[in-house]
Amino acid sequence: MTTQDPEAPEGVDLERPNAARIYDWFLGGDANWAIDRQFGEQAVKTFPMIKTVARVGRDFLGRGVRYLARNGIDQFLDLGSGVPTVGNVHEVAAEVNPNARCVYVDNEPVAVAHSQVLLEKEGVADRHAVLQGDLRDPADIWKRALETGVLDTNRPIGLIMVGVLYFLGPDEPVAQTIQKYLSLLPAGSYFLSSHLTTEGLDAMADAESRESIVAQYQRSSTPLHLRSKAEFTTFFEGLELVEPGIVYLPEWHPEEIESRATKKMANDPSFVGHICGLGRKP
Template sequence: MTQVPDPADPQAPEGVDLERPNAARIYDWFLGGTANWAIDREFGERAVKTFPTIKSIAQLGRQFLGRGVEYMARQGIDQFLDLGSGVPTVGNVHEIAVSVNPDARCVYVDNEPVAVAHSQILLEREGVADRHAVIHGDLRQPGEIWPRALDTGVLDPKRPIGLIMCGVLYFVGPDEDALGIVRKYLSLVPSGSYFFASHLTLDGVKSPDEDSREAIREQYKQSSTPFHHRTREEFTEFFDGLELVKPGVTWVPEWHPDEAASRLINRIAEDPSFSGGLGAMGRKP
């Protein structure tokens, strides 16, 4: 049976799949956003019943992104390519970067039409669409995405770029050569660029809730965006040849923690592995 939009939902942009829930829109719901539809909210509510702290884990990922962008901006990076950027919400890359350097620029890339449409609306509303851009495309096609990103005129390929793949690599399947995709992008960005990424894992997770985590993974198979865990070793391999920023590959809450850490639920604060997310940043020599 064809899924129809809830009458209370906004008009869906062209190309939006309302037959199945989508990770970008589900994540938006986890964070309290409004760029989602009934099918996404129903999925999210089931996910919360399966894994009650999933909203807190989503917030951890968003905080991690913000800390990484701020760090890169403070190192002098003033242009960013955010792959799998998702739906705009609190703490978007361009907003954080501009708070450090008013001249910072960003190109967003996502394959979810809702994310792209809302990103474009946000940039136009803020009056900054001439300095930032959004592309509808699949990050798994670097040979297509890279020239399109340059065609926006936002990025200067001769100067260091902050390459971001946060909360997205686990949607690249085990048979889709995620490592090759990352290495292709890294071969295109110039020396001095940074690569910032996160990934879900079961490797080293201490919390005794493996059944719930596996149940969530099974639930996402019902969506248009199933996800896949990778080991710490597999995630670390993405950074081969880069100069790792301290503390290296670590749990997301432990990467350059700030005052936000004190606001985390006790379980995560006491056991960072509960986040189930590894994060790291590397600099291309």
């Protein structure tokens, strides 16, 4: 029987740790519960650099959004947005274009609740929106995202799936789901994504600890599924890849945002175990 914390949003599972809340803890946030912190502490013992790797992932999101904003994209659909923390999409985009807009989507009630509070607190809820939903249902997500009135389908949109696709299992039609979203986007739109990879894992000195982390996540409510670079590349089918193409996180336009964590990984970019890419719809 699940014991519900009176301060937890309705629908929050406190029996098992959750990826969005664990990630929040890695980044130093407070939108997490004891079950998530216990998981995180064990993960740090197993793989001491995991907090730095999490920060590198967050840095990539910021660099990607900044790149897009500088290249004329002023509206974003962030799927699997997670718990809001430093460097949220609308904040990074607003540094370049104060009129930028964003619709956030996540299936974790904590992430949605905290996002709503943040937007209301900042007084920007009229230009941004947050939805609770499953990104595996493009028709529903797209319909509801448009109903917010935030997105204009007559202009390019920045579609974001950063740090989320590896929570979709090997039997899920991930490529088909992405293609459905891409088919709905107007021409000139972009797709920004990252993924945990199997590339080079066997050659890493700490491969055993990384495998232990994956095994630990298998016991959570959000198990991990690593994919190869070749498989990740198929997610960008039909798009024009932006240079430098599919690369490890620290290799992707590090000049966009100064980052201590990303600079720390510059000499061994494969250490983060994440690849990424940005594609443009012709």
